[in-house]
Amino acid sequence: MEDGDDDVRLxxxxxxxxxxxxLVTDGTGHLxxxxxxxxxxxxAVADDLLGRTADLPADRRATADQLRFLLAxxxxxLTDVRRIAESRGARLPTRSxxxxxxxx
Numbered sequence: 001m002e003d004g005d006d007d008v009r010l011x012x013x014x015x016x017x018x019x020x021x022x023l024v025t026d027g028t029g030h031l032x033x034x035x036x037x038x039x040x041x042x043x044a045v046a047d048d049l050l051g052r053t054a055d056l057p058a059d060r061r062a063t064a065d066q067l068r069f070l071l072a073x074x075x076x077x078l079t080d081v082r083r084i085a086e087s088r089g090a091r092l093p094t095r096s097x098x099x100x101x102x103x104x
Contacts, residue, residue: 010087012038012080027091042080049077
């Protein structure tokens with residue numbers, strides 16, 4: 001950890017009070033791999049919810065309980081996806097701005 005290659009990673013789970021959890025890592029340790037696996041599961045859940053969102057509301061046989069369940073899961077899933085995007089975005093290498101045509 002003395003080489004300066006470690007970064008702070010926002011983890012895809014929160015603490016007991018909902019506060020963000022971070023990991024100082026070089027991206028290769030056990031907790032980094034665990035966080036990657038959790039991200040994959042949560043993105044798969046979001047993908048499944050998207051599929052249900054497309055189909056269930058149009059299904060006349062859908063019950064009110066099914067629709068309520070879907071609606072209740074959407075904010076949870078969107079929060080997970082937003083946290084993953086924020087974490088991954090923070091880990092992207094910074095690039096210098098592109099020069100604009102004409103030097104502006």
